[in-house]
Amino acid sequence: MDKGLYTKREDGRKMAEVRPMNAKVGIVPSADGSASFETGNTKAIAVVRGPRTLHPQHMQNAQTGILRVSYGMMPFSVSDRIRPGPNRRSEEISKVSEWALSSVIDLREFPNTVVDVFIQIPQADAGTRVAGLNAAALALAHAGIPMKEMISAIGVGKIDKTLVVDLDKYEDSEYHDGEGSTDIPVVVTSRTKEIALLQLDGKISIPEFKETIEMAKKACGDILKVQMDALKNVTEEQDE
Amino acid sequence: MSNTIMPNLQKEKIESSLVENKRLDGRTAVDYRDIIVEDGVSKNAASAVRVKFGKTEVLAGVHLALATPYPDSADEGTFMTSAELHPMASQEFDIGRPGINSVELARVIDRGIRESGFIDFKGLCIKEGEKIWQVFVDIIAINDDGNLLDAAGLAAIIALGRARMPIYNEEEDKIDGYSETEGIPLEKEVLSFSMTFHKVGNVIIADVSKEEEVISKFRLTVAMGDNDGKPRITAMQKGKAGTISTEDMETILNLAESKWAKMFPKVKEYVFGK
Numbered sequence: 105m106d107k108g109l110y111t112k113r114e115d116g117r118k119m120a121e122v123r124p125m126n127a128k129v130g131i132v133p134s135a136d137g138s139a140s141f142e143t144g145n146t147k148a149i150a151v152v153r154g155p156r157t158l159h160p161q162h163m164q165n166a167q168t169g170i171l172r173v174s175y176g177m178m179p180f181s182v183s184d185r186i187r188p189g190p191n192r193r194s195e196e197i198s199k200v201s202e203w204a205l206s207s208v209i210d211l212r213e214f215p216n217t218v219v220d221v222f223i224q225i226p227q228a229d230a231g232t233r234v235a236g237l238n239a240a241a242l243a244l245a246h247a248g249i250p251m252k253e254m255i256s257a258i259g260v261g262k263i264d265k266t267l268v269v270d271l272d273k274y275e276d277s278e279y280h281d282g283e284g285s286t287d288i289p290v291v292v293t294s295r296t297k298e299i300a301l302l303q304l305d306g307k308i309s310i311p312e313f314k315e316t317i318e319m320a321k322k323a324c325g326d327i328l329k330v331q332m333d334a335l336k337n338v339t340e341e342q343d344e
Numbered sequence: 345m346s347n348t349i350m351p352n353l354q355k356e357k358i359e360s361s362l363v364e365n366k367r368l369d370g371r372t373a374v375d376y377r378d379i380i381v382e383d384g385v386s387k388n389a390a391s392a393v394r395v396k397f398g399k400t401e402v403l404a405g406v407h408l409a410l411a412t413p414y415p416d417s418a419d420e421g422t423f424m425t426s427a428e429l430h431p432m433a434s435q436e437f438d439i440g441r442p443g444i445n446s447v448e449l450a451r452v453i454d455r456g457i458r459e460s461g462f463i464d465f466k467g468l469c470i471k472e473g474e475k476i477w478q479v480f481v482d483i484i485a486i487n488d489d490g491n492l493l494d495a496a497g498l499a500a501i502i503a504l505g506r507a508r509m510p511i512y513n514e515e516e517d518k519i520d521g522y523s524e525t526e527g528i529p530l531e532k533e534v535l536s537f538s539m540t541f542h543k544v545g546n547v548i549i550a551d552v553s554k555e556e557e558v559i560s561k562f563r564l565t566v567a568m569g570d571n572d573g574k575p576r577i578t579a580m581q582k583g584k585a586g587t588i589s590t591e592d593m594e595t596i597l598n599l600a601e602s603k604w605a606k607m608f609p610k611v612k613e614y615v616f617g618k
Binding site: 196198199203204206207288296297298300301302305306307308309310314317 | 444447448450451455459460564569571574575576577578579580581582583584585586587588589590593597601
């Protein structure tokens with residue numbers, strides 16, 4: 105079979121290998137929960153505040169608390185400065201992240217409240233939404249929010265004809281040869297192994313797509329280990 | 345979208361009928377409503393079309409404007425999709441700044457078109473580094489009876505397929521009407537179109553009604569183009585808080601493949617004419 109043009113990754117990784125990961129829990133003392141998650145040169149931090157009373161009052165739900173997620177890239181996170189504040193991309197990522205996290209948390213004990221999750225990216229090298237979600241899941245667990253299961257997130261995809269895990273910026277947006285680059289962020293739940301977030305841009309056959317999903321599930325198993333280790337080693341005492 | 349008040353009784357009725365592969369409007373789980381495409385919504389645009397899926401109705405128009413290229417792509421035109429979920433279309437939509445639903449809708453459609461390579465951006469360059477065409481697709485919801493995403497996606501590619509090329513007057517640096525014969529530069533062979541599947545109760549269904557949309561657990565949009573007669577995925581987007589099991593994914597991919605084979609020839613006809 106034709107192996108295609110992309111036979112070697114620039115950083116020497118195997119095709120199914122995740123970049124070196126580093127996770128820390130408890131990085132913002134005043135928050136109810138916080139964590140950082142890094143893969144290679146992509147760094148994400150997440151802060152949880154709440155459950156707290158939701159304003160405006162008409163948004164309150166008497167049956168359950170609600171989750172509100174805000175994702176943003178810091179102005180200095182990429183080489184062209186990003187204008188501070190929300191834009192269409194960040195608003196959409198916030199919403200899909202909110203859906204992914206909502207699928208595993210249970211806020212029925214906290215009616216009329218909101219749990220705010222703030223995801224920020226200080227340094228970006230592709231895969232920022234998945235790194236942010238890995239951090240956010242840790243921060244929610246750290247805050248003691250009831251969770252049915254954990255989630256882990258990874259970007260998978262296809263470079264020319266080669267299926268890969270954890271695309272960096274070059275692979276994600278600068279590779280255009282052959283069949284180009286297909287990028288698929290995936291969130292996998294820890295116990296039931298179901299998919300809580302899925303997006304795709306590119307060109308990929310149905311059998312190849314199925315294989316990338318299997319690769320994502322396997323990588324998420326490795327990420328989960330890093331997350332669980334971080335939860336066992338909370339780095340800092342919280343403010344009371 | 346989730347604010348619509350849905351009596352529990354109605355939810356149970358929808359879900360229990362689906363177990364018998366029936367929907368309240370008489371369709372089976374995988375049937376689309378009748379699709380109607382009309383031209384000539386505005387004479388002043390490069391194109392403007394109306395698309396209806398049953399009672400769901402959207403308009404999409406294309407405009408081209410002269411602009412200066414971005415420095416990092418000096419020989420390429422630009423493209424932008426905006427969507428307005430206008431308050432006339434549903435009591436849940438408000439006037440003003442686009443909410444998250446319209447932002448998501450516009451971005452999913454924008455990405456699908458952009459990343460598939462359907463628009464020939466180099467063909468939109470008039471003079472490298474100095475003058476390019478900007479392409480705008482504007483989508484307006486007229487009536488929301490569910491599945492605006494697919495109706496709007498279809499309307500957008502049809503509007504692009506039917507858009508007339510403006511005539512550039514170089515001397516006066518302005519636009520002199522539209523060409524009678526020339527369309528905008530497109531890579532016709534990479535055309536892809538999107539289908540959105542929802543899980544309602546325990547059943548995967550196509551082309552949701554408003555009521556089904558409100559109670560669905562998740563949705564998955566799958567855009568596919570043609571690769572030597574076989575469908576090839578070009579974009580995906582999952583929505584809502586439910587999770588997708590391996591079985592659901594299998595069901596959706598099989599359904600998407602068979603629906604695509606049936607619908608793609610018709611979609612091509614809508615976009616490029618017979």
